[in-house]
Amino acid sequence: MDEITDAPQLGDALPLVASDPRWLPIALADLDAVHADHLHCERKAAQSALSLIRSYPERTDLVTAMARLAHDETRHVVQVSQLMTRRGQPASYDFGDDYAAALRDLIRKQEPERLLDRLLVFATIEGRSAERLGLLAGALEDPKSRELYASLATAEVRHRDIFLSLARDASPATWRERAAELAAREAEVLATRAISARIH
Ligand SMILES: [Fe+2]
Numbered sequence: 001m002d003e004i005t006d007a008p009q010l011g012d013a014l015p016l017v018a019s020d021p022r023w024l025p026i027a028l029a030d031l032d033a034v035h036a037d038h039l040h041c042e043r044k045a046a047q048s049a050l051s052l053i054r055s056y057p058e059r060t061d062l063v064t065a066m067a068r069l070a071h072d073e074t075r076h077v078v079q080v081s082q083l084m085t086r087r088g089q090p091a092s093y094d095f096g097d098d099y100a101a102a103l104r105d106l107i108r109k110q111e112p113e114r115l116l117d118r119l120l121v122f123a124t125i126e127g128r129s130a131e132r133l134g135l136l137a138g139a140l141e142d143p144k145s146r147e148l149y150a151s152l153a154t155a156e157v158r159h160r161d162i163f164l165s166l167a168r169d170a171s172p173a174t175w176r177e178r179a180a181e182l183a184a185r186e187a188e189v190l191a192t193r194a195i196s197a198r199i200h
């Protein structure tokens with residue numbers, strides 16, 4: 001993955017609130033549920049990246065970045081799946097993610113706003129995932145799991161910045177304002193949800 005040299009400034013554009021402190025103990029109390037959900041989060045991240053290639057094939061930078069990102073995410077699916085196998089835990093069905101659905105509802109229908117919003121919603125999900133995977137990395141007892149979660153958290157920060165960089169290129173005049181708006185809306189979405197042993 002290419003280095004994003006202006007990543008700190010990009011990340012500042014998406015000021016996500018800190019997770020409710022009740023989330024981490026709830027997640028740690030049911031790691032099987034967290035991993036089962038996490039596997040599908042990584043799968044859906046790959047599919048979201050590929051869906052942007054389907055929608056915007058003429059945008060060469062986006063196609064290249066999303067192909068690489070989907071590759072990262074499918075590797076994460078493998079890594080989480082290996083972790084679950086090590087724990088003797090089978091994967092389960094995906095029962096949907098109303099967090100992501102609530103954020104997707106904020107995507108405007110018309111272009112070029114639609115592209116900007118899709119990029120920023122994906123950046124938001126990556127940013128929130130990075131925060132929570134990082135919290136798990138700092139708290140898990142098993143050293144191999146800790147190491148895995150720390151590496152995944154770093155990757156998701158990089159992904160957040162890739163989406164922000166594409167958003168900036170797609171809409172230089174409005175991306176910052178819209179990113180701040182979506183960060184505020186994400187805080188509202190989180191506040192209305194029950195806290196559970198899931199990534200979001
Ligand atoms: Fe990932």
Ligand SMILES: [Fe+2]
Pocket residue numbers: 045073126155156159
């Ligand atoms: Fe990611």
